[in-house]
Amino acid sequence: MSTEATTAPEGTSPSGAGPLGRVRDRAQLGLCAALAVVGVVVLVDAASLGRVTSSNDPIGPRAMPFVVGGLLLLVSVLYALDVLRGGVGEAEAGEDVELGQRADWKTVGILAGAFALNALLIEPLGWVISGALLFFLSAFALGNRHHVRGLAIGIAMSLVTFYAFAIGLGVNLPAGILQGIL
Secondary structure: OOOOOOOOOOOOOOOOEOHHHOEOOHHHHHHHHHHHHHHHHHHHHHHOOOOOOOOOOOOOOOHHHHHHHHHHHHHHHHHHHHHHOOOOOOOOOOOOOOOOOOOOHHHHHHHHHHHHHHHHHHHHHOHHHHHHHHHHHHHHHOOOOOHHHHHHHHHHHHHHHHHHHHHHHOOOOOOHHHOOOO
C-alpha cells in the first residue's frame, strides 16, 4: 500500500470547491434538492390527510408524516450547507470485495429463484412453508452446507415471523395448507 500525496490543481482546494468557493460537485447538491422535494411531497400529502382522532390516539395519523417531512427538509438544508462549505464525504476505506473479480451469478440466481419461488408458493402453501424454503435457500446460496440445521432454522424463523405478525401486529399472513393447524 503506498501513501502518495496528491495535490489539488492550481486555484482549487482539495475539498472540491473551486476559485471563489464555487462548488464543482453538483451531484451532492442535486441530492440535497431531491431530499427537499421528497420532504415537500411528504408534507403536502400529510396536509391532505383528514383529521382522525380517538380517545386512544389523540394525535392521529397526521403527526408522523409531518415529522418525517420536516426532518427530510432539515436534513436537506443541513446537507446543502455542508456541501456549500466544502464538505465532502470520507473516502471509503474498502471492503472485503475484490473489484477485479467477476460477480457470482450462481449465488444471485439462487437468491432470485428463492424469492420467485416464495412469491409463487406463499398463497397455496402459506407463509410458514414458503418462508422456510426462502430462508433455507437463501442460507444455501450464501454458503450454508448444514442442510438439516438450515431447514430447522428456516422453519423456526418462519413460525416466529408468522406469529409475530399475527399476534404482535395483527396482520394475518397466509396459512395455506396449514390453515387449521396454525
